[in-house]
Amino acid sequence: MQLLAILKPLPQHEALGRLIWMRSIAVTVEAFGVVVASIWLHVHMPVEPVFLVLGLLAMFNIWTWWRMQQPEAVGNLGLFIQLFVDIAALSVLLYMTGGATNPFVSFYLPTLAVAAAILPWRYALALALCSLVAYSAMMSNYVPLHVMDHDMAMSYHLVGMWANFALSAGMITWFVGRRSRLLREKDAQLASAREQHLKNEQMIALGTQAASAAHEMGTPLSTIALIAGDLKHDFAQQAQLSVYRDDIATIEKQIALCKASLDRMKVTAGGDAASAGVPVEVEEWLAQFIEKWRLRSPAIQLKLHASAPDARIRNEQDLGRILLILLDNAAHAAAATNTAADVSLSVEGQSARIRIEDRGPGIAPELLKRLGSEQVKSSSGGQGLGLMLAFATARQIGAHIKLTSRLGAGTIATVTVPLHEA
Missing domain, CATH: 3.30.565.10 (Histidine kinase-like ATPase, C-terminal domain)
Incomplete structure (x- = not known):
């Protein structure tokens, strides 16, 4: 349970948590692809520099996970920097592994899809322009790949394109689907909170009406109490009215109970609170x-x-x-x-x-x-x-x-x- 609590992002870091998982998947797939291409398919590439970039990206992902444990939200600028690092790292990797001829060159798309989903359009447009510039530059400037079996080169390329499409489609669907579900859950929570807030507002309005009623009833009740006191005094002076003494005593007790209830109503309703907006x-x-x-x-x-x-x-x-x-x-x-x-x-x-x-x-x-x-x-x-x-x-x-x-x-x-x- 403790591990699940650590891995589950805070609500303010939901998008950052998705980025960490996407980056982890991308680094793992890219490292696996480099190993397969260099050892099994005998494709010559600068393996050490490639793994250096992947190692730095993995370290950045670890730092991002540490940052996710802090309660302060990263904000739009922080998310922009996260995605910019992904695009920059991917550009360097593509440059060292065939540039625009690499079948994984469209791996820019999942990052751009995430940017369009979570960032304001200005940030998303900036990332799209960065990707376009990098892609365009790698049309003619890149480190070429050397395939030992030239007859299988096209087959390798087609398989790589298929793998790239499957992985990109899966990551985009997973991210957008998860985010949509979380947004629906948050909307449901907010609707529940708004409903509770409306109930509180109704209770406050009811309390205000109770306080107003308490003020309005206070004066006539005091008048009734005064008249009852006078009647009690008169009954004490006239023997023929002494039979009503118990009734007058009962009336006085009921008046006292009513006054006590009104006093409690005033306190509970907050009838003496200052009006809104007045310092x-x-x-x-x-x-x-x-x-x-x-x-x-x-x-x-x-x-x-x-x-x-x-x-x-x-x-x-x-x-x-x-x-x-x-x-x-x-x-x-x-x-x-x-x-x-x-x-x-x-x-x-x-x-x-x-x-x-x-x-x-x-x-x-x-x-x-x-x-x-x-x-x-x-x-x-x-x-x-x-x-x-x-x-x-x-x-x-x-x-x-x-x-x-x-x-x-x-x-x-x-x-x-x-x-x-x-």
């Missing part, structure tokens, strides 16, 4: 948010350390959704080990940094790299959809989420939010 002081807002969150998990010991005087932010509602997911995860981890959790707020440059730390069981490294990027089934029963929504929301408001964890030592989630410039 709020992050320290005061975070303290209020944490107090409201405690009602969700009253058994969890949560400590807040805030130091951000006069720091203001926007999009506090979106930030609240992010923190709600991260705090719920921290509470779940803390409950598993019966430990406390900490929340700290600090200002660094033009950003506010909110750090949520638990002392739970931690997250496995191979799982940690994938959280927030794809749907992941964890040992605790979660599917990772909450973190996918949190990361997507953070990108929308210009924030950044970083997760660090050690097995047995807990997890730290850091949210960096840009400050509002006065």
Whole structure:
């Protein structure tokens, strides 16, 4: 399982992982072809320089595999460099093995097909031009191959063209098919995340309506309570009305229950939250948010350390959704080990940094790299959809989420939010 986790690329390195496999296949086939041509078919070629180029390409592939283990995405420029190295290495190999007369000269096509599938058209066009220039140059400049059996030269060439076609078609079909399947899976995950997001939006709208109803009902309920108090006083003064004292007491109790329910509704719905787009002081807002969150998990010991005087932010509602997911995860981890959790707020440059730390069981490294990027089934029963929504929301408001964890030592989630410039 550990080996499979290492070989499986992260979601942000899916294309890079496919390139590694394609390059590995190409280097293996090319090395095998050189051995067969030089030993079995007695074709004279510069074997040592050819294997030197293949060795360098294999070393580059190993370095690429190491780079794939890092969570940072390579980006379009990095993928362009990867494919350019493949085209450059293939050009050198073709130059030393017959140039345009080599039956494997159309091996440029799988690389160009990959470029067209994963890169912007400018990068793909640049690679196509590089391939065209190299191919054109090798029409007249190359190291010729010498075949001992001249009568079989054409047969060898035809067999090589067949092998080149079969390998190129297989690699293109495999890459495009795999990428299409992964894109469909990602679309399905995003659709599920959007559906969950819509449900959350509906819950927020329902909470807003509940808060509005609580405000509207508060005044008439207070009036009823005042009248009930006056009636109780009047009944105490008149003996003939004493039979209604128990009824008035019951009414007062029911009014008290209604008022308590409305108060809880206000807190749960967040009726006092600032409106979207209006800058709020992050320290005061975070303290209020944490107090409201405690009602969700009253058994969890949560400590807040805030130091951000006069720091203001926007999009506090979106930030609240992010923190709600991260705090719920921290509470779940803390409950598993019966430990406390900490929340700290600090200002660094033009950003506010909110750090949520638990002392739970931690997250496995191979799982940690994938959280927030794809749907992941964890040992605790979660599917990772909450973190996918949190990361997507953070990108929308210009924030950044970083997760660090050690097995047995807990997890730290850091949210960096840009400050509002006065």
